[in-house]
Every structure is written in structure tokens, then in C-alpha cells.
Amino acid sequence: AQSVTQPDIHITVSEGASLELRCNYSYGATPYLFWYVQSPGQGLQLLLKYFSGDTLVQGIKGFEAEFKRSQSSFNLRKPSVHWSDAAEYFCAVGLQAAGNKLTFGGGTRVLVKP
Amino acid sequence: EPEVTQTPSHQVTQMGQEVILRCVPISNHLYFYWYRQILGQKVEFLVSFYNNEISEKSEIFDDQFSVERPDGSNFTLKIRSTKLEDSAMYFCASRNGPGGYTFGSGTRLTVV
Numbered sequence: 001a002q003s004v005t006q007p008d009i010h011i012t013v014s015e016g017a018s019l020e021l022r023c024n025y026s027y028g029a030t031p032y033l034f035w036y037v038q039s040p041g042q043g044l045q046l047l048l049k050y051f052s053g054d055t056l057v058q059g060i061k062g063f064e065a066e067f068k069r070s071q072s073s074f075n076l077r078k079p080s081v082h083w084s085d086a087a088e089y090f091c092a093v094g095l096q097a098a099g100n101k102l103t104f105g106g107g108t109r110v111l112v113k114p
Numbered sequence: 115e116p117e118v119t120q121t122p123s124h125q126v127t128q129m130g131q132e133v134i135l136r137c138v139p140i141s142n143h144l145y146f147y148w149y150r151q152i153l154g155q156k157v158e159f160l161v162s163f164y165n166n167e168i169s170e171k172s173e174i175f176d177d178q179f180s181v182e183r184p185d186g187s188n189f190t191l192k193i194r195s196t197k198l199e200d201s202a203m204y205f206c207a208s209r210n211g212p213g214g215y216t217f218g219s220g221t222r223l224t225v226v
Contacts, residue, residue: 034215036217041222042219042220043205043217043218043219043220044157044205044217044220045217046215046216046217090156090157092157094215100145100162100209101147101159101162101170102147102149102157102159102207102215103159104156104157104158105156106155106156107156
């Protein structure tokens with residue numbers, strides 16, 4: 001069965017420090033990969049997506065993610081976090097064969113210390 | 115930038131009542147979805163809709179749920195007889211190509 005795993009439920013990082021959020025997936029083929037951010041009580045904002053091509057993807061708000069086929073991973077990174085980056089982050093994957101519904105990971109809540 | 119609009123933003127309903135959650139997808143999108151997120155949990159797929167019919171639904175999407183695109187612009191999710199466990203944030207999404215997903219800001223449904 002298809003699955004998406006975000007191993008870290010919570011991450012606390014100091015403002016200005018780097019951030020990396022992990023995402024691993026289990027699929028039969030290379031899926032489409034997404035990262036979304038959700039502030040409390042808010043909707044889902046797309047940070048970036050990967051379909052094919054360059055495995056390093058740039059997104060909004062200074063985020064980037066790297067697709068590693070050999071590790072079935074799509075980790076999200078930011079070199080220097082801002083207090084406004086405190087939110088919950090969701091990795092999601094989709095397959096064309098599955099009608100392109102998205103399967104979400106459990107999310108990682110990021111807390112930013114001043 | 116085009117948006118997916120959901121109304122209402124918050125709805126409180128009594129157990130057993132019917133609710134209709136409304137969504138206006140992006141106008142040139144062809145695929146429509148409903149997802150839900152129970153408080154503190156991950157986002158779960160409910161149903162996908164294409165060419166005026168359901169293309170896929172999850173186990174959650176039982177006979178109490180239905181979707182409709184009544185007028186070519188709105189996309190609705192109806193819960194016929196709400197249960198306490200239906201309390202969640204419901205997200206509508208639409209897309210045109212294989213990616214291109216756009217989510218609405220959600221409707222928080224509270225069943226009391």
C-alpha cells in the first residue's frame with residue numbers, strides 16, 4: 001500500500017538556524033511530490049512540488065527540497081528560519097495512476113525559538 | 115492568483131443534521147477533490163470527481179456522504195446525518211494537470 005512517512009512529529013529550531021524536515025514514501029513508481037505548510041486554523045499552502053527533472057526543487061519562502069530516488073525521500077530544507085516559519089508541514093505524494101489523489105504524511109510541527 | 119473558495123469557514127451543526135459544504139473551484143480546472151483533517155491528525159482523502167462523476171472514493175466516504183457539481187461552478191459535499199466523529203476541517207481542492215493542485219482554506223465543521 002502507498003504510504004508517506006514524516007518521522008519527526010515535532011522539531012524545535014532557533015531563529016536563524018537551518019531546518020530540515022524529512023519525508024519518506026513507499027510507492028511502486030516515482031510519484032509526484034509536494035510540500036505544504038499549514039498555520040494554525042488555516043488552509044494548506046503549497047511550498048513546492050516535484051514532478052520530474054532536476055531533483056533539487058526551489059519553492060516559496062526560501063524553501064527547497066531534494067528528491068532522492070535511491071532513498072525514496074523528499075526532504076525539505078531552509079537555510080535560515082524565521083519566526084514566521086513556525087507551522088505544521090505536510091509532505092504529500094500523488095500518482096497519475098491513482099487519479100492523482102494525494103496521500104499525506106502525518107505532518108511535522110515546527111516551533112521556532114527566538 | 116486564482117483561488118479555491120470554500121464557504122462557510124466554520125459551521126456548527128447538531129448531531130443527525132444534514133450539512134452542505136460548498137466550494138467554488140478554479141474555473142478551468144477539471145478535477146475536484148474533498149479531503150478532511152480531524153483535529154491534530156493528518157489530511158485524508160475523501161473523494162475525487164471528474165467529468166460529473168466520482169472517480170475515486172475512500173473508505174471514509176460512506177453512504178452518508180455525497181458530492182455534487184450542481185451548476186458548473188460549485189462543488190458541494192453533503193453529509194446526510196452528521197455524527198460527532200464528522201467534526202473536522204474539510205478541504206476542497208481542484209487541479210488541471212497532474213500537479214497543479216490548489217486547496218481552499220477549508221471549512222471547520224463542528225458537530226455537537
